[in-house]
């Protein structure tokens with residue numbers, strides 16, 4: 001590193017030397033805070049004098065040698081080889097053993113040494129350089145003053161360097177020194193930004209140096225030692241284009257070196273400053289350090305002057321961290337305890353005091369527990385969950401009052417649930433005991449209920465719910481609404497423990513779930529009522545209100561999930577996705593990991609209902625990656641079954657099989673997650689040809705759904721699943737019967753459930769009757785937006801045509817199915833199901849259509865032709881495509897001409913897909929314009 005921005009000072013010193021060389025002696029004192037380049041400047045003076053033919057004697061004083069008489073004078077005389085005669089004459093005075101500060105002897109020593117120096121200077125100019133003169137011994141100081149008084153006719157230049165001290169050792173010396181006319185003071189300060197840029201030029205090209213200079217000046221404050229260390233850090237990082245400073249170990253060490261080279265009081269104040277950070281005022285620091293505010297202020301000024309501080313704070317967090325790290329753990333912890341007390345006495349905010357209490361490992365003060373609790377609340381509000389957990393754990397450790405301990409544990413559980421629900425299980429027993437002992441507030445009891453359910457402690461959950469219901473009149477509005485809102489949830493997901501609770505006498509439990517009294521607007525509508533009684537605008541509005549009216553991460557997931565499912569089962573998947581994104585963004589930005597996992601699971605479920613297998617698989621992975629299986633509690637059944645269904649659809653049977661190795665908690669068997677899981681497992685059995693195993697799983701699903709009063713095909717289409725087993729085992733009559741039963745269920749009228757049922761029914765019908773039913777199924781499934789089920793329906797339709805000897809039509813429908821299946825990576829499955837010879841492989845799907853004439857149809861003609869082929873009237877087509885009947889007729893006329901057919905029945909389904917996957921799918925104009933919903937997963941991914 002070059003020596004920059006010191007030319008003015010060096011010029012002054014050169015001039016002084018020139019004056020002294022004319023026989024007029026001079027004294028210069030270089031002052032400057034730590035590491036501003038005093039020693040470096042002395043070195044530069046020495047070089048200059050050397051070159052100019054003068055003689056340099058130099059000494060560097062140190063705190064350790066301050067009490068050694070004539071220590072610095074000894075260094076001066078020994079710094080160059082002097083004539084033996086001279087050394088003999090002064091030897092006794094600079095011999096450490098013999099030297100004394102006592103009375104006459106010392107005065108004689110001073111006199112003799114001065115005479116010798118004046119004598120040496122007669123020959124050639126003599127320059128005495130004394131570094132760190134603030135630590136010089138008494139004899140040396142006296143000698144220097146003695147000499148100064150005799151300089152007027154001597155060729156002697158004395159250059160001293162000093163760092164300011166909070167309590168100067170030698171104030172008289174300084175006063176005397178500065179009084180003389182031949183004295184000159186040179187003040188050093190840190191480098192300017194331009195100076196920093198000049199130093200940077202030593203490391204990099206001019207242009208980069210200019211770019212980097214502001215950042216390096218900001219961090220180093222222009223202190224050359226710190227700047228030099230930052231250079232080392234940058235070099236250590238290897239070649240880089242970073243326009244920011246690289247702050248590393250060298251910098252941290254340099255900060256400490258800077259402080260240690262100085263007075264111990266400075267390091268001590270720096271420790272206090274690092275500890276109190278934003279709360280550091282001179283008064284508070286003085287109290288912390290048992291010092292005086294004026295003295296502390298002096299140190300702060302000195303540190304600012306040296307470039308270490310800016311506006312009374314460390315310029316970089318790394319500097320502060322290094323200073324804190326410098327304290328040994330015991331001292332640090334004591335200092336934190338003292339800081340906590342001080343800040344508390346000053347009425348500082350809880351988070352600031354809490355940090356010190358934590359670092360001190362607690363404090364036996366009555367206020368400390370409440371303060372930690374307060375600090376935890378603040379931390380949680382700022383989503384610093386780890387800090388909240390730490391505060392609560394410490395508060396709990398310090399607390400011996402049972403109700404208070406219970407409240408602290410409840411808060412702790414709330415925090416932990418956000419990121420790792422498994423951690424909550426350790427509190428379940430103590431919280432249950434607290435509930436029984438009457439130590440738990442109703443609000444905390446509601447939380448306990450959630451955690452008991454999550455971990456499958458169903459009997460305890462029943463007890464907690466009983467307690468909450470009995471205390472209903474005491475519940476605050478939010479808790480009451482939460483309890484009400486979760487009733488639907490309880491019945492649906494925990495039917496063994498909660499079936500029938502709250503049901504109207506004589507009513508079917510499934511139909512009377514959670515009728516809220518409406519006292520709280522955001523309470524979700526009953527999902528099962530939505531399924532059985534249909535969707536109204538009011539229901540959707542209420543669901544959206546529930547999703548939008550709260551910072552949901554702060555409350556339990558039940559009401560949000562109920563609302564999301566309401567939207568999903570009401571066919572409002574776009575809205576459900578929107579809310580998943582909104583909540584996902586909130587969960588992501590607030591580090592609510594559990595929420596992120598749950599929402600990923602919901603997204604996976606939605607994707608599967610839309611037949612988007614890859615997306616379903618991706619979100620299921622995300623859900624399981626975000627939270628390990630033991631954290632999922634009994635809810636593990638949900639992501640697992642989603643993942644299984646996605647993988648089965650994509651024909652990844654080995655991967656699906658591997659999922660069965662996940663250990664399922666026993667308690668899951670009494671929850672709705674069990675039939676969900678069984679159903680997915682059953683499909684894996686079926687795909688692997690294990691028909692009996694599949695049968696057993698599907699039958700159990702049916703049994704449970706019926707027993708639990710949850711026989712809703714939209715939620716659990718176990719009859720359809722059984723029908724598939726019957727079809728596979730060559731029992732179409734049984735399949736027909738059971739699907740017909742499914743079709744008659746009250747909640748089976750929506751497009752998707754009906755479409756799937758008709759697909760299965762079609763496959764179970766006589767070959768001649770199949771086509772119509774399957775076409776109907778295809779239409780419904782297209783309307784529902786489930787691409788996977790549609791691909792399966794088209795596959796079955798292709799088989800049906802094949803069975804009727806309509807090979808061309810069969811082939812074209814097969815192509816549509818394959819094209820569709822390809823988009824959702826289900827082509828392997830379709831290929832297996834399609835009639836041999838009709839399966840259009842990947843290559844074939846991309847190949848030019850065999851029926852060249854079809855490719856000549858315009859998009860509009862294709863859409864009209866497709867709808868006509870599906871059996872729609874011209875009026876219906878016009879309505880669906882928003883065109884007039886006469887436009888439909890014109891399109892059809894052209895289609896007939898191009899395809900060389902005479903009537904619509906000849907159109908069949910032999911129409912090609914357009915490039916966007918529309919064509920056959922383009923029944924609704926909205927679908928034609930926006931073929932399939934696109935996923936905006938950014939929010940979830942960002943979390």
Ligand SMILES: Nc1ncnc2c1ncn2[C@@H]1O[C@H](COP(=O)(O)OP(=O)(O)OP(=O)(O)O)[C@@H](O)[C@H]1O
Pocket residue numbers: 001002003004005006032033034035036037038039040041163199224225228261262
């Ligand atoms: N003007 C400068 N330009 C470039 N580097 C410098 C400059 N001044 C000092 N340095 C470098 O900064 C570091 C500290 O300088 P120096 O030791 O001279 O400071 P000091 O004021 O004597 O410190 P202390 O107060 O600890 O005695 C050294 O590595 C030195 O080379």
Ligand SMILES: [Mg+2]
Pocket residue numbers: 038039040131132
């Ligand atoms: Mg120095």
